[in-house]
Amino acid sequence: MTAKVVTVASGKGGVGKTTSVANIAVALASRGQKVTCIDGDIGLRNLDVILGLENRIVYDLVDVIEGRCRLRQAMIRDKRLPELYLIPAAQTRDKTAVSPSDMVRLCDELRQEVDWIIIDSPAGIERGFKNAIAAADRVLVMTNPEVSAVRDADRVIGLLDAEEKGPAALVINRLDPAMVKRGDMLSVEDVLDLLAVELIGIIPEDENVIVASNRGQPLALDGKSKAGQAFQNIARRLMGEQVPFMDLESQNLFQRLLGRK
Amino acid sequence: MMAFLFGRKKSANSAKERLQLVLIHDRTDMTSAELNSLKDDLIETISRHIEIDPTAVTINVAQDGRSQRLVADIPLRTLGHRRGRESGRAVG
Ligand SMILES: Nc1ncnc2c1ncn2[C@@H]1O[C@H](COP(=O)(O)OP(=O)(O)O)[C@@H](O)[C@H]1O
Numbered sequence: 514m515t516a517k518v519v520t521v522a523s524g525k526g527g528v529g530k531t532t533s534v535a536n537i538a539v540a541l542a543s544r545g546q547k548v549t550c551i552d553g554d555i556g557l558r559n560l561d562v563i564l565g566l567e568n569r570i571v572y573d574l575v576d577v578i579e580g581r582c583r584l585r586q587a588m589i590r591d592k593r594l595p596e597l598y599l600i601p602a603a604q605t606r607d608k609t610a611v612s613p614s615d616m617v618r619l620c621d622e623l624r625q626e627v628d629w630i631i632i633d634s635p636a637g638i639e640r641g642f643k644n645a646i647a648a649a650d651r652v653l654v655m656t657n658p659e660v661s662a663v664r665d666a667d668r669v670i671g672l673l674d675a676e677e678k679g680p681a682a683l684v685i686n687r688l689d690p691a692m693v694k695r696g697d698m699l700s701v702e703d704v705l706d707l708l709a710v711e712l713i714g715i716i717p718e719d720e721n722v723i724v725a726s727n728r729g730q731p732l733a734l735d736g737k738s739k740a741g742q743a744f745q746n747i748a749r750r751l752m753g754e755q756v757p758f759m760d761l762e763s764q765n766l767f768q769r770l771l772g773r774k
Numbered sequence: 775m776m777a778f779l780f781g782r783k784k785s786a787n788s789a790k791e792r793l794q795l796v797l798i799h800d801r802t803d804m805t806s807a808e809l810n811s812l813k814d815d816l817i818e819t820i821s822r823h824i825e826i827d828p829t830a831v832t833i834n835v836a837q838d839g840r841s842q843r844l845v846a847d848i849p850l851r852t853l854g855h856r857r858g859r860e861s862g863r864a865v866g
């Protein structure tokens with residue numbers, strides 16, 4: 514087994530990285546894949562609560578890196594999906610407790626054990642970001658259809674190219690089709706024109722995201738929600754399947770996107 | 775002007791237009807002021823070698839996927855000995 518390492522990054526905070534890591538990991542695990550997700554947001558641990566695993570933490574990422582426990586001991590097994598694990602971030606340390614080469618070493622050890630390693634990164638483009646992308650085979654850049662998020666995504670995409678971690682794949686989160694329709698939100702096409710990168714997912718604004726986070730039950734487990742389906746589609750695309758983009762906007766856009774591929 | 779007559783422009787269009795400019799400046803690490811001064815220098819340099827009409831010159835940053843190129847269109851004045859070649863196009 515040789516895992517693929519996928520990092521989710523954004524530049525801007527609050528665009529949906531942690532939500533996406535949790536849901537992509539859950540979606541992959543629900544498809545029979547063996548997955549470990551790593552919370553790379555040291556000092557601002559959150560992936561544990563989104564996954565509903567906060568009460569099971571004994572050891573964390575920094576404990577592994579500093580040799581206080583073995584890798585296996587820091588891997589928390591999910592209660593719903595036996596092939597899903599979380600390595601939580603340390604809450605009382607800062608990003609300097611981990612270096613990019615620590616992450617590469619840790620992922621190399623883990624690669625033998627699982628199919629996928631999904632890494633959540635902190636906001637920003639400094640140490641925490643560098644740590645999160647160090648071991649990545651593929652980086653998903655998250656954005657929202659909104660000026661500051663698109664601008665920051667562009668910066669991150671440029672940095673990834675410079676670090677030879679590109680080309681990035683774009684996820685557009687919190688798209689509101691009604692706002693796009695009335696001309697008050699950048700469309701998927703607008704964002705793609707601006708950023709000129711490959712698209713791997715479009716996730717609609719969906720209040721179920723918050724309900725799911727309240728419960729600690731990622732919504733990719735729930736087949737009915739649109740956002741949940743969108744995360745399942747990202748997982749399938751990562752696995753190499755050709756999945757058409759959901760028709761969230763007009764039929765025209767849907768067809769244009771298919772034509773793009 | 776049109777926006778004034780026919781109601782406000784859609785906000786998504788403003789967002790896109792503004793982002794187009796911002797991204798050019800972010801990616802090239804050049805402000806609009808710096809770009810304008812580059813244009814002035816370019817016109818001045820070319821004028822030292824050949825007679826041009828500065829008002830007819832267009833110099834823009836064009837997008838090419840994720841990279842940008844500086845595209846200069848500099849019409850050259852027609853002179854008798856410059857048979858038929860009316861304008862030159864420099865891309866850099
Ligand atoms: N598609 C969505 N629809 C509605 N709310 C969302 C969506 N994606 C994320 N959110 C909300 O946005 C907030 C920030 O998300 P989070 O995943 O923590 O972002 P990040 O990790 O990038 O800082 C959270 O409150 C989350 O519930």
Ligand SMILES: [Mg+2]
Nearest residue numbers: 530531554559
């Ligand atoms: Mg986060």
